[in-house]
Amino acid sequence: MLCNVCKQNEAKVHLTQIVGDKMQKVDLCEDCSKEKGVVDPTSYSLAELFLNPAAATAAASTAEPEAPAPGSDVRCPTCGYSQADFKKAGRFGCSDCYTTFGEGLETMLKTMHKGTRHTGKVPAVFQQSRVEAQKLKLLQKKLEKAVAEENYEEAAQLRDEIKRLKA
Amino acid sequence: MSIHDFLAPPSVSCQRAGPNDRIVMSSRVRLARNLKKLPFPAWAKKPDRLRVLEAIQPAVESLPQLAPHFAVAMDDLAALDKQVLVERHLISREHAAKGAGSGLVVNQEESLCVMINEEDHLRMQAIRPGLQIKACWQSIDAVDSALESKLDFAFTPELGYLTACPTNLGTGIRVSAMLHLPGLVLAEEITRIINAANKLNFAVRGLYGEGTEALGNVFQVSNQMTLGESEAQIIERIGKALSQIIEEEENSRALLLEKKPNTVFNHIGRAYGILANAHTISSKETMNLLSLMRLGVDLGMFPSVDRSLTDELFLLTQPAHLQRQHTEKLGAEERDTLRSDMLRERLRTVPRPQPPK
Numbered sequence: 092m093l094c095n096v097c098k099q100n101e102a103k104v105h106l107t108q109i110v111g112d113k114m115q116k117v118d119l120c121e122d123c124s125k126e127k128g129v130v131d132p133t134s135y136s137l138a139e140l141f142l143n144p145a146a147a148t149a150a151a152s153t154a155e156p157e158a159p160a161p162g163s164d165v166r167c168p169t170c171g172y173s174q175a176d177f178k179k180a181g182r183f184g185c186s187d188c189y190t191t192f193g194e195g196l197e198t199m200l201k202t203m204h205k206g207t208r209h210t211g212k213v214p215a216v217f218q219q220s221r222v223e224a225q226k227l228k229l230l231q232k233k234l235e236k237a238v239a240e241e242n243y244e245e246a247a248q249l250r251d252e253i254k255r256l257k258a
Numbered sequence: 259m260s261i262h263d264f265l266a267p268p269s270v271s272c273q274r275a276g277p278n279d280r281i282v283m284s285s286r287v288r289l290a291r292n293l294k295k296l297p298f299p300a301w302a303k304k305p306d307r308l309r310v311l312e313a314i315q316p317a318v319e320s321l322p323q324l325a326p327h328f329a330v331a332m333d334d335l336a337a338l339d340k341q342v343l344v345e346r347h348l349i350s351r352e353h354a355a356k357g358a359g360s361g362l363v364v365n366q367e368e369s370l371c372v373m374i375n376e377e378d379h380l381r382m383q384a385i386r387p388g389l390q391i392k393a394c395w396q397s398i399d400a401v402d403s404a405l406e407s408k409l410d411f412a413f414t415p416e417l418g419y420l421t422a423c424p425t426n427l428g429t430g431i432r433v434s435a436m437l438h439l440p441g442l443v444l445a446e447e448i449t450r451i452i453n454a455a456n457k458l459n460f461a462v463r464g465l466y467g468e469g470t471e472a473l474g475n476v477f478q479v480s481n482q483m484t485l486g487e488s489e490a491q492i493i494e495r496i497g498k499a500l501s502q503i504i505e506e507e508e509n510s511r512a513l514l515l516e517k518k519p520n521t522v523f524n525h526i527g528r529a530y531g532i533l534a535n536a537h538t539i540s541s542k543e544t545m546n547l548l549s550l551m552r553l554g555v556d557l558g559m560f561p562s563v564d565r566s567l568t569d570e571l572f573l574l575t576q577p578a579h580l581q582r583q584h585t586e587k588l589g590a591e592e593r594d595t596l597r598s599d600m601l602r603e604r605l606r607t608v609p610r611p612q613p614p615k
Contacts (some may be wrong), residue, residue, distance in 0.1 A: 097370040183303075183424070185295065186420040204428065206487070208416060209419075212399070213413075217415060
C-alpha cells in the first residue's frame, strides 16, 4: 500500500478516525507522517491531512482549534481503556467498554450495520429472563384489573404468584 | 502426536465433496464470542490471556461435537506448522502470528475449528466442502449453545454479543464461501460481480481473506453487517447472492465455450503444458495455472482426472506444504524447482487436454 500523500513510499502509518457518522482512513509513509506531525493520534484531525488540504485549512482557519471531546480522558473502569486507545485501534478493550464509551456508539453503528439493535440469537439464560419478564407484566396487568373490579380473592392469588416469580 | 499426523493428508481431505463444489470450494460460518469483564486479546496482558485460554480450552475440548479433536497452544506450534494451517484455511493469518495465551482446537474432519484469543476470546468456525452455509450455521450454532452454559459470554439484549471490533457486534457472525470463478475472470465480468456484491454489503476478498490477492481465481464472499439482522436473515441474503454468482459463473463458462472456444482451449492447453513441463515455477503462477486446469476438468477436457487432483496440487504446491515435504530449509528458488519437479511427476500420467465432445 502506498502513502496517500506522496504516493511513492510504502505506507507504514495507518490512521482511522471516526467523527460523527463518518469514518476516515489515511495511510502514510514514515516521512510524510513526520512531516504532517502525526505523533499523537489525539492531537490532530484527519480532515486536515486528508486529500482535500484546501478545504481543511479553510475549516481550520474559521474554526477554533478543536477542544478535546468531552470525556476524552475517561477510562473504562474494568480494563483501563481510553477513548484515544479506541481511536487508534478501532477496537474496544473489554465488553464493558461498550457501556463506558456508549455515547456516540449508535451513530457509529449506524454506518457499519443494518440496524443498531440486536435481533439475532439470544443465549438461553436471557431467553428465560425475557419469558419471565413477559409473564410478570401479564400478571401485573391482571392484578390491576382484578383490583379495579374489586375481585380481591383473585387479586390476592395474583399478588402471591407475582411475589413467587420475583423471588 | 503432531497436528500433521492428526489431520488427514491433502490427498484425502481434497476428496471431500459437497453440493456445487465445482464452483464453491468451501463454505464457512464463524461466530465471535467473548467472556464478560476480561480484556479482549489485543488489550489483555499475558496473564489475562492465559486465564482466558485456561477457561475456554477445556470447555471446548469437552464438547462431543468436536471429537476426535486436536488442541494446541499457539506457542507450541512451529512457524511452519502455523503456515500450513493458514494454507489449509483452518486459522487466520492473524492467529498464526499469535504466541503464548492463544490456542487452537480442531476436529479431525476439519469441519470445526476454534481459535482462542485471536481478535476475540473465541472465534469458532464450521467449515464444509461445497455450498453448505445452512449446515455450517446449524453445526456452529449447536457448538455455541453447548458452550454458553459453560462460559459466561459477554451479551446484552440491545447490542447482542459484544466483540472487540464493533464491526462484528450483535450476532458476531461471518458467513463466507470460497468461490472458484475462472469463467467470470476470463470473460472480464468479475469486476461487475464484485461491485454488485459490494452494493449488497458483501465483501469480496482474495484467497486468504482480508487484504489478499485473488490468486488462482479464488474469491471469498462474506457478509459485513452483523447487527440489526438475525443469523437466519443474513444466511438467507448471502445464500441468494451466492446462488446468483454461481449462476453467473456457469453462464460465463457456457458463453465462453460458445463464443470463444479456441481462447478457452488455448488457455487450458497452455496451462497444462507449463504445469506438466516446467523446471521452475512460482507458487503464484502454479495457482493461476491450476485454476485453468481445474476449469478444464470441469469442462470435461481431462476425462481421466478428478477435480480432487487439482485441489490437492493447489494445496501441496504452496510454500509451507512444499517445505514440509523436505527436511532441509528451502530457499524460494529451490522451492520453485522442487514445485515443478512435483508437478511434472504428478502430471506425468495425465494425458493432454482434449476439447470436450
